[in-house]
Amino acid sequence: MAKPVVLTVDDDPEVLQAVSRDLRHQYGDRFRIVRAESGIAALDVVQQLKLRNEPVALFLVDQRMPQMGGVEFIEQAKDVFPVAKRVLLTAYADTDAAIQSINSARLDYYLLKPWDPPEERLYPILDDLLDDWSAAFRPPFEGIRVVGNRWSPFSHQVKDFLARNQIPYQWLDIELEPEAAKLVEYAEAEGRQHLPLVLFPDGSQLIQPSNLAIAEKLGLKTQAQRPFYDLAIVGGGPAGLAAAVYGASEGLSTVLIEREAPGGQAGSSSRIENYLGFPVGLSGSDLARRAVTQARRFGVEILTPQEVKGVRLQDSYRILQLADNSEISCHALLVATGVSYRWLNVPGADKLTGAGVYYGAAMTEAIACSNEDVYLVGGANSAGQAAMYFSKYASKVIMLVRGESLATSMSQYLIDQIAATQNIQVCTCCSVLEVKGNEHLEAIVISHGKTGEVETVPARSLFIFIGASPKTDWLDGVIERDTQGFILTGPDLISNGKLPRGWNLDRPPFLLEASVPGIFAAGDVRYGSIKRVASGVGEGAIAVQFIHRYLAKV
Incomplete structure (x- = not known):
């Protein structure tokens, strides 16, 4: 956690430097000493600290400053950090104003200039105030904060993306949280049309960001490191993750491309109770997290969020065209894109998707x-x-x-x-x-x-x-599918003893192989598959064995 801040404000550069020096000497090991040369500049600092979620422990502010006096600054700053201790630095002639401000600005203390020696006239007072503040302090959430509206489809999209990628975040509803409205004001993103506001721990922010923009900010990998792989897997559900683990662990250079988040539809399941080896069940997100960790340990390159828009064939290569117009080539391609929920086709449903x-x-x-x-x-x-x-x-x-x-x-x-x-x-x-x-x-x-x-x-x-239905339009004209879009594989490709049209090998297609040699399908996207998590995992593992047999002849 970042050190809590002690903010000192004075328009006299020499005084500001001196008080900052004394504060840093006594408290620099526990607090970050921040200084500002005017009340207006200090307010901007306070707002930026709030956006970065950095707590302020104490304000030490000079009373006599042009444009905005110390009391006026404290009155405004306490609305941003209401529990921060407030101390006024004042000359003897201003003591009456300081006393009056104890009520108006809820001042905790006022100190007369000069404060030398600080060991007697500064530190004992601030020690007591900071000890009081520390006793009641509760560290703030240090991750991403999302400020939005419950009924905003954009807000739902951001929350869903972060949750499915297992990135911790704090949700602040603009209609329920007073702090949310303040953050929107400080970020100059007022109005529902500018929500959600996504605040990152480094102080940066994004307004109505796309999933790709969030991924890039978080450092998620969306572009491949290499132009060629032994095995490319499209889809990061149970089947795709299982194939990635087995393929990479058996020496294949493997890339997995996932459009939304690893785990697929199963990853959003709240509880899977009939999966072998977990007698009390496990959540889909937990299963996805374990599988992703395992895949990365074996060297699988995972691109997310990234989408495959098409595939073309060139000799023994299968070349994937990605949404960012880049390409990846591979010898073997496994399609494990699963299925997507069918939309409710009734009046009003499209309009209110993501808003209830x-x-x-x-x-x-x-x-x-x-x-x-x-x-x-x-x-x-x-x-x-x-x-x-x-x-x-x-x-x-x-x-x-x-x-x-x-x-x-x-x-x-x-x-x-x-x-x-x-x-x-x-x-x-x-x-x-x-x-x-x-x-x-x-x-x-x-x-x-x-x-x-x-x-x-x-x-x-x-x-x-x-x-649910498969999303396989990007394979149109490349491999054979049924009328609903499910991929035909193995024996389902053979009709009246005839191999699929265009098949150019002496052998028939392997069990999970599509109508083009070297393209395989596993999991829910495959015609005739059993719609169970364990089945998808099994098909992903089995597919790798057929991929090895295919690669041995390439």
């Missing part, structure tokens, strides 16, 4: 839902896991399930947990017809299939889990 309507677990919004009714749409495991998580915060969780029961799409252990949780209500044969609201979600229209009843209920948070 969310896709996936959106754990970043859980605390904001405290003591509210939360609605979930979906009846598969992801919806069940989310329901259990939100039940810890919400007054009630209402699951809207299109089918007649959860049994057809959800694991029994989750069904049992939901049944045993008093504040979870399962509404079967129910669907959402419309979402309503101006700046944020205010109500949803629900159709009850059994009774034919249509009702409008107030709502502030709606989370969607209605199946």
